[in-house]
Amino acid sequence: MVVVGGGAAGLMAGACAAELGLRCVVLERRHRPGLKLLLCGNNRCNVTHRATVEEMLAAYGEPVAGFLRPALTAFPPEELRRWFADRGLRTTVHEDGRVFPASEQADDVVHCFRDVFRDREIPLVHQSPVQGIEREGNGYRVRTLHFSLVAPRVLVATGGVSYPKTGSVGDGQRFARELGHRVLPFRPGLAGxxxxxxxxxxxxxxxxxxxxxxxxxxxxxxxxxxxxxxxxxxxxxxxxxxxxxxxxxxxxxxxxxxxxxxxxxxxxxxxxxxxxxxxxxxxxxxxxxxxxxxxxxxxxxxxxxxxxxxxxxxxxxxxxxxxxxxxRPLKEAMVTVGGVDLADIDPETMQSRRCPGLYFAGEVMDVDGPTGGYNLHAAFATARLAISAIAREAGSGLAQPPPPRPPRPFRNRR
Ligand SMILES: Cc1cc2nc3c(=O)[nH]c(=O)nc-3n(C[C@H](O)[C@H](O)[C@H](O)COP(=O)(O)OP(=O)(O)OC[C@H]3O[C@@H](n4cnc5c(N)ncnc54)[C@H](O)[C@@H]3O)c2cc1C
Incomplete structure (x- = not known):
């Protein structure tokens, strides 16, 4: 399968795919993955919130909450924290419930993913902006400037349109529109x-x-x-x-x-x-x-x-x-309100209702939450749900992730 975008959702998708035994390549537009992750929480990266699933859903509000229920139920905040801990990244909870890496350094989150990619030998191709996604046979052709790939399943994780320097410029919404999906107008969310x-x-x-x-x-x-x-x-x-x-x-x-x-x-x-x-x-x-x-x-x-x-x-x-x-304008906002219409996506699998084999995760969809770790959590949880569904569908026989490997000692990189 091909994952388009190496941000929060794309990195989680690549890591989960490899752990479920799926062959996968991640294509990233910029020279390195997770540029927006590095900016998160003033470079400390507020990865999630200490809350129950119901509390989280209440904070998102409708229609986002109803859509996210299956993803959050499958991957609630404490599971996400355990997921990171099993891969060597300890997290800490602030008094107000926000969860950060214990080092309070956003690049430790990106390093955690990069370690998984390296250990599992997941190909991550930088500086490869995908130009278009077209149907081909029973799958899709994913075109970049220099090469193209054909895969039965493609996950679009290209983010919203805020902070375009981080690489998220609305390409995924364009691909979705070209493939017949409705895209709701973009508006600044979490802006001044x-x-x-x-x-x-x-x-x-x-x-x-x-x-x-x-x-x-x-x-x-x-x-x-x-x-x-x-x-x-x-x-x-x-x-x-x-x-x-x-x-x-x-x-x-x-x-x-x-x-x-x-x-x-x-x-x-x-x-x-x-x-x-x-x-x-x-x-x-x-x-x-x-x-x-x-x-x-x-x-x-x-x-x-x-x-x-x-x-x-x-x-x-x-x-x-x-x-x-x-x-303040969209380019300064922390999230984009609007994106691929949730009515076009199955919330149980993240698969498009219009294009079988095409999946979405993260902010490319009309999904956003309040400040406090809700947006990253939504990106991680939707990516993981999509990959579980793909693994089931592809018959990898691994609908649940295999038991985690023994935790690595935490490495503070400074
Ligand atoms: C300043 C700032 C601070 C924030 N702080 C927090 C926080 O502390 N906690 C929180 O929960 N949320 C925070 N957010 C929001 C959070 O960062 C996003 O909601 C989250 O990153 C969305 O994840 P994503 O994977 O969907 O998109 P992104 O993380 O934006 O990743 C999308 C990736 O896709 C790549 N891409 C785009 N188009 C293409 C293409 N055509 N081909 C290949 N690759 C492509 C991009 O280069 C990018 O790497 C913050 C946002 C900002 C701007």
Whole structure:
């Protein structure tokens, strides 16, 4: 079989294929595999989330959740962690549930895959952008500039269209369209939001650590997000904002007003009291937020007269209303909303419903999740499910992976 794309999904697919005894070649557009993996989680690579399958599915939301259920059930977060551990990559869980390699180095994840490829002698051909996939006989011809391959089964794992320098430029969606699939329009998911509040930032970015954000359209609350907001002079990022951008893209929300509670752990009256406190009174008390209300109010100064009552100031801190002026472009987004229509893919196998023998995995499909390891998990789990289905279909007799080899001692490469 041929795997097109050597990113998160393609690397997992190649590794699983070899472990199931399938002959496979991985074709990668760029000079090295996993370029986007290296950028993940600020180069630390948040590979998954510590959560049950049901919790994961709730976080993706529909229609992605329904589609991912079989893949996640077959490969839940703890199985993924075990999969990595069995291949020498230990992982660690942060307080908020995000899972990283214990070394907190993204390139250890890529090295882990490369070790499997080397040990199993899986051919990985770099600098081989696939130009087209055409039906031929009972299979497909996969054409690159310099050679072409014919295979009964092809897995398309070419990613979304964000961060195009990493190699994902929308080729897989084009191949899918040429082969008769519907492709849903691309929109930026997990992108920065442009807000007037960015003008308040004078120098360094400002972190507002624990917030609860309502997304309102025409005065109606459509969704909520929570977590950190990171404001710089261009846009607002951080989980609360990028997750809001994904919801806006998924739900096609326009003219969104954000109503931000900067101190969700405090009632209005408590917050007003805290605003009147002296710094001395505050000292020694354990706060839910690392920021003092007065400090945050000082940042918002200008939104209300300094002489405003503590109640008015507290109300601003609990219900700061800001219209969204724009969303940063797709090339800066962490994920692409849109892609190959899920209705054209069988969620039990990842096989196309239109082209037997053609499979999809990862972000090339209309699959995306919130920030926190959900997107990589979806790429890994869909790739593994596709390969299990191919192995079953190809009659390799190995519907389940063989017992793992003894773990390798963890190698920190620095
Ligand atoms: C800055 C940033 C940080 C992120 N951080 C996280 C995180 O911490 N946790 C998380 O869960 N998600 C994160 N994501 C999202 C995550 O990286 C993606 O969802 C995931 O990589 C998708 O995997 P994929 O294999 O589908 O696509 P990709 O990883 O994009 O891989 C696609 C591969 O296909 C290759 N390719 C494309 N076209 C062709 C062609 N024609 N021929 C041959 N090869 C081709 C590309 O070169 C690329 O190597 C982040 C994304 C970004 C941009």
């Amino acid at each position: 939001l442009e807000l007037d509040a960015c003008k308040l930032v004078q120098g360094e970015p400002v972190s507002l650590p624990d917030t609860a954000v309502g997304l309102f359209c025409g005065g109606r609350e459509m969704a909520r997000t929570e977590g950190e907001i990171l404001l710089d002079r261009t846009c607002a990022r951080g989980p609360a904002m990028v997750n809001a951008s994904r919801i806006m893209a998924r739900e096609n929300l326009r003219d969104v007003e954000l109503r931000i509670d900067l101190f969700p752990a405090l009632q209005l009256a408590d917050l007003a009291r805290r605003l009147m406190e002296s710094p001395r009174a505050r000292r020694g008390r354990k706060e839910a937020s690392p920021l003092a209300p007065g400090e945050v109010f000082a940042f918002l100064a200008g939104q209300l007269p300094a002489a405003a009552s503590p109640e008015a100031k507290a109300k601003l801190l609990k219900d700061w209303r800001i219209p969204v002026r724009g969303v």
